[in-house]
Amino acid sequence: MKRLSLIFLFLGLIFTANAQKFMTKNGYIGFFSHTPAEDIKGDNNQVASVIDASNGEIVFQVLVKSFHFAKTLMEEHFNENYMESDKFPKASFKGKITNLASIDLTKNGGYEVIVEGDLIIRDVTKKMSVKGMLEVVTGGLNANAKFIITPEDFNIKIPSVVRENIAKTIEVTIAMKYAPI
Amino acid sequence: MKKNLKIALIVISIMVLGGAVVGFYLYNLKPKDLGKVKPDFVLTSSDLLKSFEENEAAAGARYINKIIEVSGEISSVERGENNSMNIALKTNSSSSSIICTFPSLADAGKYKEGSQITIRGECSGYLMDILLNNCVAVEGTK
Numbered sequence: 003m004k005r006l007s008l009i010f011l012f013l014g015l016i017f018t019a020n021a022q023k024f025m026t027k028n029g030y031i032g033f034f035s036h037t038p039a040e041d042i043k044g045d046n047n048q049v050a051s052v053i054d055a056s057n058g059e060i061v062f063q064v065l066v067k068s069f070h071f072a073k074t075l076m077e078e079h080f081n082e083n084y085m086e087s088d089k090f091p092k093a094s095f096k097g098k099i100t101n102l103a104s105i106d107l108t109k110n111g112g113y114e115v116i117v118e119g120d121l122i123i124r125d126v127t128k129k130m131s132v133k134g135m136l137e138v139v140t141g142g143l144n145a146n147a148k149f150i151i152t153p154e155d156f157n158i159k160i161p162s163v164v165r166e167n168i169a170k171t172i173e174v175t176i177a178m179k180y181a182p183i
Numbered sequence: 184m185k186k187n188l189k190i191a192l193i194v195i196s197i198m199v200l201g202g203a204v205v206g207f208y209l210y211n212l213k214p215k216d217l218g219k220v221k222p223d224f225v226l227t228s229s230d231l232l233k234s235f236e237e238n239e240a241a242a243g244a245r246y247i248n249k250i251i252e253v254s255g256e257i258s259s260v261e262r263g264e265n266n267s268m269n270i271a272l273k274t275n276s277s278s279s280s281i282i283c284t285f286p287s288l289a290d291a292g293k294y295k296e297g298s299q300i301t302i303r304g305e306c307s308g309y310l311m312d313i314l315l316n317n318c319v320a321v322e323g324t325k
Binding site for chain 2: 027028030032045047048050063064065067068070071072073074075077091092177
């Protein structure tokens with residue numbers, strides 16, 4: 003049922019009449035945790051996302067298991083201990099570009115955007131406001147953003163033995179190349 | 184008594200040392216090179232998608248985290264961040280494909296839309312497409 007609603011969410015965005023929509027299934031989301039003990043970096047190159055340029059709606063979907071790490075053990079801990087990816091396989095964001103009026107889709111160039119919406123990780127919903135760059139390029143849109151999240155906000159418990167190895171706040175990087183649909 | 188203590192100390196230090204070596208080894212373990220691993224399942228792109236479409240939970244239990252060797256026609260080749268490359272394989276469905284992420288761009292130029300390929304990867308699950316990670320192209324395919 004969950005995946006049906008997911009599909010409808012996307013189809014809803016895709017098939018709304020006369021709208022200008024952009025999509026990718028090859029987007030990138032990475033995160034970075036820095037502590038004096040170690041740096042941990044996870045990369046996901048399979049991010050699905052749709053932007054509806056007519057109303058500014060934007061949706062991101064990822065599989066948690068698609069995050070990959072330099073070390074196998076990091077990936078195991080990420081999936082089994084922190085994200086519990088068997089129980090919560092997906093993470094998503096659904097929001098809106100709030101300053102859509104300042105973007106001219108007919109003119110190539112970069113625009114600073116503010117996106118507000120709900121980030122859902124481990125079934126916990128958190129309201130976010132993120133500043134990013136939207137670039138109008140020939141044949142599509144590029145979107146880039148960097149923001150900070152806190153594992154505790156999503157009920158991720160980090161045992162005290164590894165507390166020194168995992169940063170209190172995690173930097174998230176988003177890099178997307180959309181094509182019109 | 185003293186002799187026993189000495190032996191006990193030696194045994195304990197060997198265990199501690201062994202534990203440290205094993206711990207260090209595990210800590211530094213890198214993802215497997217799937218080019219050298221036997222696949223758990225060998226099937227076509229359409230059959231893989233079909234099993235998820237028919238029963239997502241059962242297919243997930245069967246395929247997720249397993250090594251899958253999947254063959255099909257390339258529908259797109261995309262370069263990603265961090266030198267990665269995504270090759271999508273066509274299926275019977277017009278909306279879903281098999282998206283295979285390669286950790287490096289090696290030979291990206293030789294993969295062309297429309298050609299047949301066999302890819303080995305680790306299955307992450309079903310989003311809008313079936314997602315495979317840590318992929319390698321299986322030699323002998325064109």
